[in-house]
Amino acid sequence: MPKQSAALQPHRRLFADRRRNPDAKREAVLHTAVRIFLERSYARTSMDDVATQLNITKPALYHYFRNKEEILVEIYRLGTDLIDEMLGSIEADEKTGLDKVADFIAGYTRIIAGDFGRAVVRLDDGELSKAGRRLVRARKREIDHRLRALIDSGIEDGSIASCDAKIAAFILAGAIHGMASWYKPASPMDLAAIAGQYVRMLAAGLTAGDLPELAGRQTIAPRRFE
Amino acid sequence: MPKQSAALQPHRRLFADRRRNPDAKREAVLHTAVRIFLERSYARTSMDDVATQLNITKPALYHYFRNKEEILVEIYRLGTDLIDEMLGSIEADEKTGLDKVADFIAGYTRIIAGDFGRAVVRLDDGELSKAGRRLVRARKREIDHRLRALIDSGIEDGSIASCDAKIAAFILAGAIHGMASWYKPASPMDLAAIAGQYVRMLAAGLTAGDLPELAGRQTIAPRRFE
DNA sequence: TTGATATCTTACTCGCCGGTCGGATTTGCA
DNA sequence: TGCAAATCCGACCGGCGAGTAAGATATCAA
Numbered sequence: 001m002p003k004q005s006a007a008l009q010p011h012r013r014l015f016a017d018r019r020r021n022p023d024a025k026r027e028a029v030l031h032t033a034v035r036i037f038l039e040r041s042y043a044r045t046s047m048d049d050v051a052t053q054l055n056i057t058k059p060a061l062y063h064y065f066r067n068k069e070e071i072l073v074e075i076y077r078l079g080t081d082l083i084d085e086m087l088g089s090i091e092a093d094e095k096t097g098l099d100k101v102a103d104f105i106a107g108y109t110r111i112i113a114g115d116f117g118r119a120v121v122r123l124d125d126g127e128l129s130k131a132g133r134r135l136v137r138a139r140k141r142e143i144d145h146r147l148r149a150l151i152d153s154g155i156e157d158g159s160i161a162s163c164d165a166k167i168a169a170f171i172l173a174g175a176i177h178g179m180a181s182w183y184k185p186a187s188p189m190d191l192a193a194i195a196g197q198y199v200r201m202l203a204a205g206l207t208a209g210d211l212p213e214l215a216g217r218q219t220i221a222p223r224r225f226e
Numbered sequence: 227m228p229k230q231s232a233a234l235q236p237h238r239r240l241f242a243d244r245r246r247n248p249d250a251k252r253e254a255v256l257h258t259a260v261r262i263f264l265e266r267s268y269a270r271t272s273m274d275d276v277a278t279q280l281n282i283t284k285p286a287l288y289h290y291f292r293n294k295e296e297i298l299v300e301i302y303r304l305g306t307d308l309i310d311e312m313l314g315s316i317e318a319d320e321k322t323g324l325d326k327v328a329d330f331i332a333g334y335t336r337i338i339a340g341d342f343g344r345a346v347v348r349l350d351d352g353e354l355s356k357a358g359r360r361l362v363r364a365r366k367r368e369i370d371h372r373l374r375a376l377i378d379s380g381i382e383d384g385s386i387a388s389c390d391a392k393i394a395a396f397i398l399a400g401a402i403h404g405m406a407s408w409y410k411p412a413s414p415m416d417l418a419a420i421a422g423q424y425v426r427m428l429a430a431g432l433t434a435g436d437l438p439e440l441a442g443r444q445t446i447a448p449r450r451f452e
Numbered sequence: 453t454t455g456a457t458a459t460c461t462t463a464c465t466c467g468c469c470g471g472t473c474g475g476a477t478t479t480g481c482a
Numbered sequence: 483t484g485c486a487a488a489t490c491c492g493a494c495c496g497g498c499g500a501g502t503a504a505g506a507t508a509t510c511a512a
Contacts, residue, residue, distance in 0.1 A: 063489065282460070283460070462503105478490090
């Protein structure tokens with residue numbers, strides 16, 4: 001049983017009387033579902049779980065969504081839309097590549113702090129059908145490529161040290177994605193402070209690509225850390 | 227049906243004749259299981275899948291493991307053992323904090339590139355029972371704390387810029403964990419080159435904690451990126 | 453050779469969950 | 483008011499997968 005937060009109450013009440021606002025109800029399902037999915041994972045959440053939380057029964061859910069997968073795909077869509085929107089506004093700016101990437105880091109951390117952003121990162125798209133998986137992964141790949149383009153533009157204009165943009169993008173995205181595993185909305189830490197340290201540390205990593213004493217370091221002894 | 231790689235053949239052959247080497251067979255189960263779990267996820271892998279891959283039937287598996295969870299816990303144990311061992315050897319060194327962290331990054335990427343390391347990071351411990359989850363998460367938490375200690379020591383000896391070690395550890399670990407999602411052992415990219423860029427970029431981020439022009443930057447306009 | 457034991461198989465049980473069927477109840481509109 | 487459509491429910495189906503029971507077969511030690 002997921003803990004019942006006060007924030008869910010309005011969604012429950014929405015379903016109290018029939019015939020009202022199908023769109024609002026559909027949205028209510030999504031908001032409730034994404035919370036439970038994040039808490040329990042998609043696979044371990046049954047349609048009954050979602051329905052119960054909404055104070056309805058399972059078949060009622062199938063009035064708003066064809067199946068369980070459609071709910072998940074819709075969640076991904078909403079989440080990736082947020083990221084797309086942010087990327088669009090960053091790309092439109094007239095800034096150096098480094099500044100754009102820094103803006104990306106700041107914006108991305110904020111999106112990941114939200115439910116739908118966290119869902120994009122944490123929910124397992126391996127649960128999807130082949131078609132759904134293709135769709136979702138294509139969107140993720142596109143986001144990755146746009147981040148790489150940001151980095152490349154920074155390398156070109158000299159604001160970012162020469163490096164492999166592909167790996168750099170993985171490092172940036174990975175670092176921020178990790179947030180989805182530990183960040184709790186009710187966290188005592190200020191989100192702005194967290195985002196600030198992310199920007200500082202990661203942007204610094206991009207500018208100082210080759211500190212001589214680090215570039216030449218030898219790695220640890222070749223023990224068999226398989 | 228998971229693709230049958232040549233590397234699995236020896237494990238299949240091990241079970242060809244009965245009564246031979248229980249320890250080796252147990253290990254063979256683990257090696258086979260971790261591969262399938264990484265490909266298909268733990269939840270979507272049935273005991274029949276594992277058994278089939280080994281050329282035996284499901285009940286035979288229960289001769290070596292009490293249940294499915296025991297296999298997963300054992301995989302976690304082997305993976306975290308690798309990390310513990312590495313941390314131990316790093317902690318024993320007489321180096322600056324930054325150098326120790328750099329060694330950690332290099333060693334960690336190599337471990338994550340292996341099956342059991344990748345398993346620690348990618349397999350969902352939410353599938354475990356309460357007891358198993360407690361155990362696994364305790365080990366993960368301990369690793370996190372030891373990394374923080376490494377960072378703290380670097381801040382103390384001045385090799386790392388002052389920052390929140392907790393967040394810094396999350397950033398480092400997150401960046402490397404991300405590798406588990408895209409790295410394929412048969413990758414064309416040289417692992418050493420990847421590890422090198424990880425070390426360079428992340429270590430640089432730790433040394434240059436406060437570039438003035440970055441510290442003072444204002445974040446993106448406060449749109450509602452929920 | 454012969455029992456004792458380990459190993460492995462065939463054939464089940466049982467619970468869970470996505471999805472559906474048919475019907476009941478409401479709502480809004482003519 | 484009356485009726486068509488929308489909304490929702492109780493009861494069910496079918497499949498999947500973890501785990502087990504009971505027995506067959508090979509191995510090893512004596």
